[in-house]
Amino acid sequence: MDKLLCKCGHENPPGTVLCESCGRPLNEQEENKELADMRYEGTARRSQTYNKSVIDKIWNFFSSVKIGVSIIIILLIAAALGTILPQQQYVPANTEATIEAYYTDIYGTVGTVYHALGFHDMYNSFWFIGLVGMLAISLIIASLDRFVPLYRSLKNQRVLRHPSFMRKQRIYGHGPGQEDTLQKAEEKLSELKYKVSTDKNGLLAEKGRFSRWGPYVNHIGLIIFLFGVMLRMIPGFYVDETLWIREGETRAIPDAPGYVLESKGFTLETYTGEGEQEKFGEAIERVGTVAKNYQTDVVLYKIPEGALPGDTDEMEVVEEYPIRVNQPFKFDGYALYQMDFRQDEFSTMSFALENKETGDSSGDLTIDLVNPETNYELADGSVVELLGYYPDFSGFENGEPQTASPLPKNPGFLVKMTTPDTPDGETSFITIQNTVEPLGDNDYKLAFQSVETRDASGLTVRKDRTLPILGLGGLIFMIGVAQGMYFNHRRFWIQQQQDGSILLAGHTNKNWFGLKKDLDQVNEHASLPAYRDQQEDLEAQEKREGEQLT
Amino acid sequence: MSMEKKRNKKQNRTIMRTAILLLLIAAIGYTIYNSVTAGEVEVLKVGDQAPDFTLTDLNGESHKLSEYEGQGVFLNFWGTWCEPCVREMPAMASQYDVYREQGVQILAVNIAQSNFEVETFARQYGLNFPIVIDRDKSVMTAYNIRPLPTTMLVNPEGKIERIVTGEMTEQDIAGFMEEIKPE
Structure with a gap:
């Protein structure tokens, strides 16, 4: 396609409707329009x-x-x-x-x-x-x-526009003028913060051109935002994981290489409703308990540079921290949030070794359900030997006790009890509900004494390196919106014809009321010809024609 | 405007547009690729260097993965509560007898259980290969292990040859050991 040469001598890119320089319509269709389409100039x-x-x-x-x-x-x-x-x-x-x-x-x-x-x-x-x-x-x-x-x-626009362009602007006026009309208009427009440029017998006053870039700035913001979202998919930029950790446990933090966390304890505090907390009394009565604090006390360790996963001896303490709801533990771009908890998982169980007949106790033993020992020696020389441990006992398969999970939810113990009375030892399988004596009746039994529990904390591991990018995208987006919404690009073209009459045209991308107000102010000062809003005229005319038809 | 200039301009336009489109499509393609693969279990992929670690076995000996370079390593993650893990253990033991001399090492990584449980289990099943315990789950995390059992087959160059999730038959195990045994 060829460039379009306007009568004014300016070369326009193919497809242009109004000459970039003087504003003449460049095709017949545009010539026949009552008002020029100024959307993209x-x-x-x-x-x-x-x-x-x-x-x-x-x-x-x-x-x-x-x-x-x-x-x-x-x-x-x-x-x-x-x-x-x-x-x-x-x-x-x-x-x-x-x-x-x-x-x-x-x-x-x-x-x-x-x-x-x-x-x-x-x-x-x-x-x-x-x-x-x-x-x-x-x-x-x-x-x-x-x-x-x-x-x-907008960069190529000329001060002097062709009368045909001016006539097709929404704000248009033509009438007699005085010698100093242009000069006075220029004064007033400058006062109103317009950038005025003159050329021979005409002037162009322009204000707020940057408002036209608003939509594009807005789009740049959106693109940056989407780019930030895209980065989340790349390893290292975004982490959202769950870490369950029990009191006393030490666990590697998922997706945080080199960091290990130890839980010192979980605390759930509730309001008592007494003393200073009396004001909560009513609420407590209504709902039962009201939580005051969920807290996990942790110690963060780091495996030093060059050390390997599993190399627990070389871990260094980084920091101790109480993680509470809304008070995450932040380190090295990561944040650990208190999200969930489970209370009262078994941690130790205590038994007494008793003679079934007499009820005499040979002593107590405590089994650590997380890390049980093999032999438990009692004061009177009796020994309880742990033969098998099934933390989450789920039944027998081919005579073998099974465990459904590694958590001590339903511990089962296979023990051999040796006392001075029974030097050959007696075997017993103990669970919470019952005791099985697979090799015949025993003289001794392990009587359940007490259980200690511990809590588990559900923590969320978060890292989001994309937040600054998302923030920047959002900011630019908003700047673009403000730029396009709250500022207007206003222009006036005023020309003095050879016969002394004044041609006047005005355009804005929005807020025509504001444009007219500016023009009225200039009018008071410079006695410009009366202007018409051609759009309103057209609408009024259409309305009239419509009424006539009906 | 001369014909040549016009042709140049058209060429430039096509090049410019092609470049912009290719760039955008590459960005989208990369994003989709990442989102699809992130959904899968393995962040580690076949062909990656197997992350080095050091863990202690039941006899107190420490095992460092990189020390087995030059040998194939059959890295099995397991727990006593995991039935398929338990079922494949005897098969692993008998294949270990065959492939140990051919340069294949088994390391069975137990997930954070107590010494007592693991020792009792090893004794009961007569396991002949080293069993190490990953007490703080750091090796499990480094390998991003989700379901058990998962077996990482590490070749003599220290690269991941294959990732197996789920139970293996004795025949599978023999085949996998064949894959990673040194030339």
Whole structure:
């Protein structure tokens, strides 16, 4: 396509509607319009002018605002669908098969279909991310395609516009003027903070051009935001893990290489409702208990540089910290939050070795359920030997006791008791509910005395290196919004014709009321010709015609 | 404007547009790739260097993975409560007898259980290979182990040859040992 040469001599890019320099209409259609389309200053959206190669076609596809809006609508619908049933990370199942079964069990056919369609992992699905990516492409290309020509056009604009351009502006006036009209208008406009440039018999007053860049700044903010979200997928930028740790345990912190955490203890405090806390009395009466504090006291260790995982001897204490709700433990970009707890898991059990007949006790022994010992020697020379330990006893299989988990939820012990009376030893299998004596009746038994418990803390491990980027994106987004919303790009063109009459035209991208107010002020000072709002005239005319028809 | 200039401009436009589109598509592709693979269990992938660690076995001897370079290492993560782990142990023991002389080492990493439980278990099943206990789960975390059993097959160069989740038959075990045995 060829460049368009305007009568004024300016070369315009192909597809331009209004000359960048003087504003003359460049095609017949535009010539016949009552008002000029000033949206992009009559420039050619670049995509529309070239449509040849495949690349151009793809480019044009994404340049379309219609496509952009369609992508947003599809994304909205998809995002909404993803909230109908819980996403997979919130269901109590962790393998592919159990997750699928969960949806079917709980939600029936709807759940099956939901899972089959992949909606259970909507926001990580390739097509959802693909759509967000397409939105990003659309934002970038559509902005580029509009920003570049608009920038060019506003940069190239001339003070003197062709009368045909001025006549087609919404604010337009033509009438007699005085010799000093232009000069006085310039004075007043400068006072109103307009940038005034003059050329021969005319002036151009302009204010707030930067407001036109608002949408593009806004889009840059969005792109930065999306870029930040993209970074979350890259290892090292974003961590969101759960760590269960029991009192006394030492655990490596997931996704925080080199860091190890020890729990010194978990505390749950409640309000007593007495003394100073009397004001909570009513609430306590109503709901039972009111929590005051959830706290896990931890020690953070670091494995020094060069040491290996598992090398616990070389760990160095970094810090001790009480983690409370809303008071996370922060270190090296990570934060540990108090999120959950489980109270009263067994930690030790005490028994007395008793003679069944007489009830005489040979002494007490305490078994550490986390780290049991093999032999327990009692004062009178009796020995209890632990033969087997099943922390979460779940029954026998082929005569073998089984454990369902490594946690001491239902401890089972296989013991051999040797006393001075029974030097050969007696075997017994003990669980909380009952005692089995597999090798015949025993003279001695282990009588349950007491149990000690400990608490488990559920901590969330968080790290988010993308927050500053998301913040920056959000800030730029808001700056763009403010720029475009609260500032207006206002322009006046005033020309004195050879016969002394004054041509006047005004344009703004929004807030026509403000533009008119400015113009009225100039009018008082410089006696300009009366102006009309041609848009309002047209609307009034249409209304009249409409009424006549009916 | 001359024809040549025009052609140049068109070429530039195509190059520019192609470059921008390729850049954006690459970014999206990378994001999708990451999100899809992050959903899977392994952050470690076949071909990666196996993270080095040092753990102590039941006899108090420490085992450092890098010291086994030049040998294949059959790294099995297990616990006594995990039935498939228990079932595959005897098969591992009998294949260890075959492949030990051919340069394949088994390291069975128990997940944070007590000495007593592990010792009793090893004695009961007559296990002949070193069993180390990962007390603070740091090795489990470094290898991002989720389901048990998981077996990492480390080749003589110290790279991960294969990741097996779930129970293995004796035949599987023999095949895997064959894969990682030194030339």
